[in-house]
Amino acid sequence: MAIVASQFESVRIGSSTRGSWQNQLRTAVRDGAELCRLLQLPEGYETAATRVSREFPVFAPLSYVARMRPGDPHDPLLRQVLPLNDEIDDGGSRDPVADAQSTVVPGMLQKYAGRVLLITTGACAIHCRYCFRRHFPYTEAPRSLAQWLPALRELQTRPDIEEVILSGGDPLTLVDTLITELIAQIEQIPHIRRLRVHTRLPVVIPDRVTSAFIDCLRATRLTPWVVIHANHPAELDDEVAAAITRLIDNGIPVLNQTVLLRGVNDHEDRLVELCRRLVDLRVAPYYLHQLDRVRGALHFEVPLEEGRRLVRGLRERLPGYAVPRYVWEEPGATSKVAIGE
Numbered sequence: 001m002a003i004v005a006s007q008f009e010s011v012r013i014g015s016s017t018r019g020s021w022q023n024q025l026r027t028a029v030r031d032g033a034e035l036c037r038l039l040q041l042p043e044g045y046e047t048a049a050t051r052v053s054r055e056f057p058v059f060a061p062l063s064y065v066a067r068m069r070p071g072d073p074h075d076p077l078l079r080q081v082l083p084l085n086d087e088i089d090d091g092g093s094r095d096p097v098a099d100a101q102s103t104v105v106p107g108m109l110q111k112y113a114g115r116v117l118l119i120t121t122g123a124c125a126i127h128c129r130y131c132f133r134r135h136f137p138y139t140e141a142p143r144s145l146a147q148w149l150p151a152l153r154e155l156q157t158r159p160d161i162e163e164v165i166l167s168g169g170d171p172l173t174l175v176d177t178l179i180t181e182l183i184a185q186i187e188q189i190p191h192i193r194r195l196r197v198h199t200r201l202p203v204v205i206p207d208r209v210t211s212a213f214i215d216c217l218r219a220t221r222l223t224p225w226v227v228i229h230a231n232h233p234a235e236l237d238d239e240v241a242a243a244i245t246r247l248i249d250n251g252i253p254v255l256n257q258t259v260l261l262r263g264v265n266d267h268e269d270r271l272v273e274l275c276r277r278l279v280d281l282r283v284a285p286y287y288l289h290q291l292d293r294v295r296g297a298l299h300f301e302v303p304l305e306e307g308r309r310l311v312r313g314l315r316e317r318l319p320g321y322a323v324p325r326y327v328w329e330e331p332g333a334t335s336k337v338a339i340g341e
């Protein structure tokens with residue numbers, strides 16, 4: 001199994017309040033049938049959700065579910081987390097982006113020059129049905145500082161690496177003390193200049209953008225970049241906007257990645273709205289990803305020709321800096337590959 005929701009059973013709440021981000025993880029919906037009932041979906045969805053979620057369980061925090069329209073099985077946020085029969089036997093690959101070949105030491109991937117990706121944890125705050133890592137062998141991923149030592153040791157011997165990307169899973173499912181310890185280790189390696197955090201948590205549970213996390217990014221000598229992941233303007237409600245503003249007001253640049261998804265954002269007006277909202281919040285739309293052809297996710301695929309047309313539409317309607325680069329991940333390529341318009 002890929003990402004294990006039950007890991008959160010062991011999340012320590014400590015002195016946190018009822019509304020803390022840890023508590024929001026604990027109370028997340030992790031049952032397909034429950035999700036269908038909460039949203040009052042028509043009959044039939046429940047059976048599929050229960051059956052299909054066995055391989056990749058449902059996981060959706062209530063604060064995210066609250067942004068969905070009840071009674072609408074086509075809600076663009078619901079589509080991202082609801083298991084459908086379409087996932088069964090669709091002929092996709094288990095490792096479409098060849099992560100297995102790029103593992104340098106356990107928990108560390110390198111595909112591109114100068115930067116490596118650390119799999120800090122297997123846990124996510126949401127289970128996105130289209131995720132290219134849904135079959136990743138996360139049980140091998142490190143979960144404590146000691147387990148990151150092989151990666152840290154490797155980094156010391158690699159003066160060509162100047163940027164470390166904290167990824168996963170989602171690094172912000174780790175508690176701030178552990179993130180702070182990890183960053184303290186990374187910043188001791190003199191040739192590392194930048195720290196990038198790839199996280200969907202500011203969008204899914206905006207309360208996760210704590211002052212402790214911000215302080216830790218402000219305190220490090222490394223230049224921080226935060227890359228969030230939003231696919232639809234309805235994800236960016238006022239609380240998410242406030243979380244993003246906290247980051248940016250503290251001098252932390254924020255970029256956004258979007259996956260082009262059938263039934264979620266495969267519409268020019270929606271993408272324009274998303275990009276406009278992002279730049280209004282000072283977030284630069286970074287990448288628009290063509291779907292990785294992972295098994296169980298092919299029903300989300302938008303054909304390249306259609307994607308190109310959508311991006312041409314964005315370019316006609318938005319300032320240049322508001323148009324994301326349309327890319328896909330080609331196994332063996334030395335960067336994300338631009339999809340020409």
Ligand SMILES: *Cc1c(COP(=O)(O)O)cnc(C)c1O
Nearest residue numbers: 109110111112115116117165336
């Ligand atoms: C996508 C990715 C990166 C980041 O690529 P950028 O183009 O720098 O955003 C780095 N490492 C791996 C393994 C990746 O998959």
Ligand code: SF4
Nearest residue numbers: 124127128131169200
């Ligand atoms: S897309 Fe990101 S947040 Fe969603 S399941 Fe995959 S790694 Fe986790």
